[in-house]
Amino acid sequence: MDAFAQALNEMLTTAYRSICKVEEQMLRKLSNNDLSMSEMHMLESIGRNGNEGAMVTEIAQNLEITPPSATAMIKRLEKKGYITKDRSSEDGRRVRVQLTRKGFRAEIAHRYFHRKMVCAIADGMTVEEREAMYSGLQKLNAYIRRQLEACAAGKEVKP
Numbered sequence: 819m820d821a822f823a824q825a826l827n828e829m830l831t832t833a834y835r836s837i838c839k840v841e842e843q844m845l846r847k848l849s850n851n852d853l854s855m856s857e858m859h860m861l862e863s864i865g866r867n868g869n870e871g872a873m874v875t876e877i878a879q880n881l882e883i884t885p886p887s888a889t890a891m892i893k894r895l896e897k898k899g900y901i902t903k904d905r906s907s908e909d910g911r912r913v914r915v916q917l918t919r920k921g922f923r924a925e926i927a928h929r930y931f932h933r934k935m936v937c938a939i940a941d942g943m944t945v946e947e948r949e950a951m952y953s954g955l956q957k958l959n960a961y962i963r964r965q966l967e968a969c970a971a972g973k974e975v976k977p
Contacts, residue, residue: 830958841931848927852898858928860891861900864915865925871916873906900924 819827838855845853853861863880864872872880878888892915895901900921906912917925940948968974 837935840935844931845928848924853900853924857891857895857900858924860888860895861917861921861925862928864901865917865922865929869916871914874913874915877915895921 842855845855845858849858859881860877863877866872866880874888874892875885877892878885881888892901892903892913896903899918901915901917903913903915906914943951
């Protein structure tokens with residue numbers, strides 16, 4: 819690796835770890851150690867539809883997990899009081915999941931954390947810096963998506 823690649827690797831690794839640590843600390847305070855990051859991301863997924871909530875299959879697809887995994891997490895969150903679930907009146911096999919007041923509070927606080935982080939990063943950046951950062955992150959996301967698709971297909975992972 820050249821010097822830029824080494825520095826970039828270090829920066830990405832450090833940023834990822836730091837974001838995870840700060841997010842975990844925020845979550846601990848918010849939920850009194852009651853929520854995992856995976857559960858918080860599920861609340862975020864459910865909250866995207868506002869008061870309408872979401873179907874279990876939609877949640878699983880959004881989080882890229884299996885429906886049985888989503889169902890297990892939904893049961894835990896329901897026991898903790900963050901969500902409610904109701905069977906569809908049109909199709910009894912379908913289950914709609916909605917946030918409770920407690921779930922909405924957690925989801926809003928999590929969204930606020932992300933908004934604060936993004937604003938702090940973007941504050942003071944020039945238009946060119948914002949465009950360069952956005953372009954770089956798009957390339958990072960595209961690379962990671964290709965790697966995930968290759969792994970899922972059982973193919974060799976290529977750089």
